[in-house]
Amino acid sequence: xxxxxxxxxxxxxxxxxxxxxxxxxxxxxxxxxxxxxxxxxxxxxxxxxxxxxxxxxxxxxxxxxxxxxxxxxxxxx
Amino acid sequence: xxxxxxxxxxxxxxxxxxxxxxxxxxxxxxxxxxxxxxxxxxxxxxxxxxxxxxxxxxxxxxxxxxxxxxxxxxxxxxxxxxxxxxxxxxxxxxxxxxxxxxxxxxxxxxxxxxxxxxxxxxxxxxxxxxxxxxxxxxxxxxxxxxxxxxxxxxxxxxxxxxxxxxxxxxxxxxxxxxxxxxxxxxxxxxxxxxxxxxxxxxxxxxxxxxxxxxxxxxxxxxxxxxxxxxxxxxxxxxxxxxxxxxxxxxxxxxxxxxxxxxxxxxxxxxxxxxxxxxxxxxxxxxxxxxxxxxxxxxxxxxxxxxxxxxxxxxxxxxxxxxxxxxxxxxxxxxxxxxxxxxxxxxxxxxxxxxxxxxxxxxxxxxxxxxxxxxxxxxxxxxxxxxxxxxxxxxxxxxxxxxxxxxxxxxxxxxxxxxxxxxxxxxxxxxxxxxxxxxxxxxxxxxxxxxxxxxxxxxxxxxxxxxxxxxxxxxxxxxxxxxxxxxxxxxxxxxxxxxxxxxxxxxxxxxxxxxxxxxxxxxxxxxxxxxxxxxxxxxxxxxxxxxxxxxxxxxxxxxxxxxxxxxxxxxxxxxxxxxxxxxxxxxxxxxxxxxxxxxxxxxxxxxxxxxxxxxxxx
Ligand SMILES: Nc1nc2c(ncn2[C@@H]2O[C@H](COP(=O)(O)OP(=O)(O)OP(=O)(O)O)[C@@H](O)[C@H]2O)c(=O)[nH]1
Ligand SMILES: [Mg+2]
Numbered sequence: 001x002x003x004x005x006x007x008x009x010x011x012x013x014x015x016x017x018x019x020x021x022x023x024x025x026x027x028x029x030x031x032x033x034x035x036x037x038x039x040x041x042x043x044x045x046x047x048x049x050x051x052x053x054x055x056x057x058x059x060x061x062x063x064x065x066x067x068x069x070x071x072x073x074x075x076x077x
Numbered sequence: 078x079x080x081x082x083x084x085x086x087x088x089x090x091x092x093x094x095x096x097x098x099x100x101x102x103x104x105x106x107x108x109x110x111x112x113x114x115x116x117x118x119x120x121x122x123x124x125x126x127x128x129x130x131x132x133x134x135x136x137x138x139x140x141x142x143x144x145x146x147x148x149x150x151x152x153x154x155x156x157x158x159x160x161x162x163x164x165x166x167x168x169x170x171x172x173x174x175x176x177x178x179x180x181x182x183x184x185x186x187x188x189x190x191x192x193x194x195x196x197x198x199x200x201x202x203x204x205x206x207x208x209x210x211x212x213x214x215x216x217x218x219x220x221x222x223x224x225x226x227x228x229x230x231x232x233x234x235x236x237x238x239x240x241x242x243x244x245x246x247x248x249x250x251x252x253x254x255x256x257x258x259x260x261x262x263x264x265x266x267x268x269x270x271x272x273x274x275x276x277x278x279x280x281x282x283x284x285x286x287x288x289x290x291x292x293x294x295x296x297x298x299x300x301x302x303x304x305x306x307x308x309x310x311x312x313x314x315x316x317x318x319x320x321x322x323x324x325x326x327x328x329x330x331x332x333x334x335x336x337x338x339x340x341x342x343x344x345x346x347x348x349x350x351x352x353x354x355x356x357x358x359x360x361x362x363x364x365x366x367x368x369x370x371x372x373x374x375x376x377x378x379x380x381x382x383x384x385x386x387x388x389x390x391x392x393x394x395x396x397x398x399x400x401x402x403x404x405x406x407x408x409x410x411x412x413x414x415x416x417x418x419x420x421x422x423x424x425x426x427x428x429x430x431x432x433x434x435x436x437x438x439x440x441x442x443x444x445x446x447x448x449x450x451x452x453x454x455x456x457x458x459x460x461x462x463x464x465x466x467x468x469x470x471x472x473x474x475x476x477x478x479x480x481x482x483x484x485x486x487x488x489x490x491x492x493x494x495x496x497x498x499x500x501x502x503x504x505x506x507x508x509x510x511x512x513x514x515x516x517x518x519x520x521x522x523x524x525x526x527x528x529x530x531x532x533x534x535x536x537x538x539x540x541x542x543x544x545x546x547x548x549x550x551x552x553x554x555x556x557x558x559x560x561x562x563x564x565x566x567x568x569x570x571x572x573x574x575x576x577x578x579x580x581x582x583x584x585x586x587x588x589x590x591x592x593x594x595x596x597x598x599x600x601x602x603x604x605x606x607x608x609x610x611x612x613x614x615x616x617x618x619x620x621x622x623x624x625x626x627x628x629x630x631x632x633x634x635x636x637x638x639x640x641x642x643x644x645x646x647x648x649x650x651x652x653x654x655x656x657x658x659x660x661x662x663x664x665x666x667x668x669x670x671x672x673x674x675x676x677x678x679x680x681x682x683x684x685x686x687x688x689x690x691x692x693x694x
Contacts, residue, residue, distance in 0.1 A: 060514065062515055
């Protein structure tokens with residue numbers, strides 16, 4: 001599933017970072033998104049589920065849904 | 078100390094790292110500099126040089142850079158930083174201090190590998206080690222050094238003791254004939270990120286012996302502050318409180334300063350024989366400079382709030398909360414930080430827009446930044462509100478504070494609407510992505526806080542002592558001479574002001590205002606000083622009653638309100654226009670800002686004047 005489909009508070013693992021725009025992919029990787037890293041959907045913006053705020057290891061990253069959908073995740077059981 | 082070493086040319090060392098990892102704090106600590114330190118990514122947007130001598134007596138030219146991740150920078154500040162590291166702008170730094178926030182080593186070690194790939198000599202600094210240890214993080218430094226093939230040192234940039242190990246490591250590195258060169262030596266391609274990530278995580282897993290979960294306090298605070306309903310409410314309440322406090326807390330000190338200025342005037346009046354020197358000091362200098370300086374308490378309260386917000390880590394949260402609304406008006410949430418900074422002064426606000434990647438978004442932010450009510454408007458607003466708005470309680474709130482809040486809100490709403498129009502006309506573009514790290518909350522550092530507050534307060538006093546003093550003296554002369562003049566109209570100033578008056582009369586402005594607006598082009602608060610001087614020279618009263626009381630009898634309420642409306646928009650600040658020119662690279666946009674803001678100011682003042690007249694005020 002995509003990162004944007006996660007429920008608030010859900011924890012999962014990044015399985016793939018792809019997307020149409022290689023620049024966005026590079027940017028997402030540089031700020032810390034990487035395959036196999038745990039992610040938690042920590043907060044949702046006050047309007048329309050965007051931007052979202054995710055916890056990656058010990059950092060918090062805010063990003064908009066348009067970019068977040070480039071990230072594929074798998075929920076922890 | 079070895080004197081022979083001291084004479085050599087300084088070694089150029091650059092501070093490189095992700096945004097907000099403490100580069101500027103370390104820079105200030107080592108060089109005694111005063112670079113801006115704030116707890117949000119993107120506080121530094123320019124390079125800054127500083128000198129210091131290591132304990133072994135080596136001279137260092139230290140360079141503070143904007144923060145950046147990776148090797149494919151997009152915004153102006155990131156590009157500037159990377160180009161400096163690569164030596165594209167100047168000779169390349171001889172050594173890199175690669176800073177990493179120790180608490181987030183696992184995520185950010187990959188940036189160190191990317192930097193290492195360039196092949197420049199470097200020392201890795203695990204900064205904010207105090208916070209990492211407090212949280213319980215344990216790192217095997219020797220293992221990390223071995224895995225990276227680079228010297229690694231821990232640091233706490235905020236304390237002298239926390240920088241000693243780093244200085245020792247630096248001396249050791251500078252003492253070697255050849256700097257230790259990292260293994261690889263080619264510029265990493267964007268595709269290499271993937272590889273670096275895998276390697277960085279392997280090293281992190283090997284070197285981090287214990288990793289606690291995410292910071293508890295930050296998690297707890299964010300649960301409230303980023304709550305979808307409570308969050309926006311708290312943001313609004315914070316801003317509202319800020320403007321209430323500017324009034325309620327400053328009343329006492331402002332009255333004291335006002336009385337002090339009055340007493341000083343009386344003292345001079347009593348001890349100097351009447352004559353031109355007496356008039357110049359009392360009507361020119363004290364009435365002019367004094368009427369501005371009395372607003373120092375308000376400036377200090379406003380800056381206290383802004384500095385605490387910046388240091389706490391809340392700013393990035395505010396940007397997160399505002400992003401979607403800003404997005405709908407065609408702006409980016411990141412723009413909220415420069416715009417909020419513009420409450421202090423539009424100039425750093427305009428500079429801070431460098432963090433915005435998209436050129437058109439950036440241009441829009443620059444053009445609307447002057448609409449954010451900067452602190453130079455505060456003396457203008459405070460003077461008029463103090464004179465014309467009764468200090469009543471409206472429910473829980475102070476009416477004067479409410480009016481001030483309304484003026485700020487008018488500025489913000491106009492800025493948003495104008496951004497909306499610009500994005501659909503002159504700055505069409507798709508909005509850029511928001512990808513931003515939110516820092517953990519930190520307690521503001523007392524020393525940083527007081528230094529920043531002092532810089533702001535002294536800048537205000539310095540302007541009062543230079544620009545305002547000069548214009549007050551010149552204006553006094555123009556208003557008091559020729560000696561035959563019996564009224565303001567016959568003086569030199571009056572004759573000049575009469576040229577402008579017909580243009581301004583339709584919006585309710587009188588001759589005194591017309592005269593004050595001219596020197597007021599230099600900076601907004603100059604107009605207050607100018608009004609002080611003009612009314613002192615030809616005032617009805619000879620005693621030292623404050624400017625506010627004079628205005629009460631000289632202006633009608635519609636005129637006062639029109640004057641406030643004018644100042645919401647009027648671009649009366651040369652320095653801002655010059656900064657717009659520099660940041661956009663052409664006078665075209667500075668001229669455009671000047672034109673559209675004056676047009677708005679004129680329309681708003683006129684509208685206010687005529688509607689309040691019609692309403693019988
Ligand atoms: N406790 C603690 N706080 C630190 C330390 N170093 C920096 N800080 C705080 O971290 C925040 C960021 O510091 P800055 O020096 O502005 O960071 P920067 O790397 O210059 O950030 P940018 O200019 O945005 O790239 C500030 O609130 C500092 O007070 C440290 O070693 N210990
Ligand atoms: Mg900095």
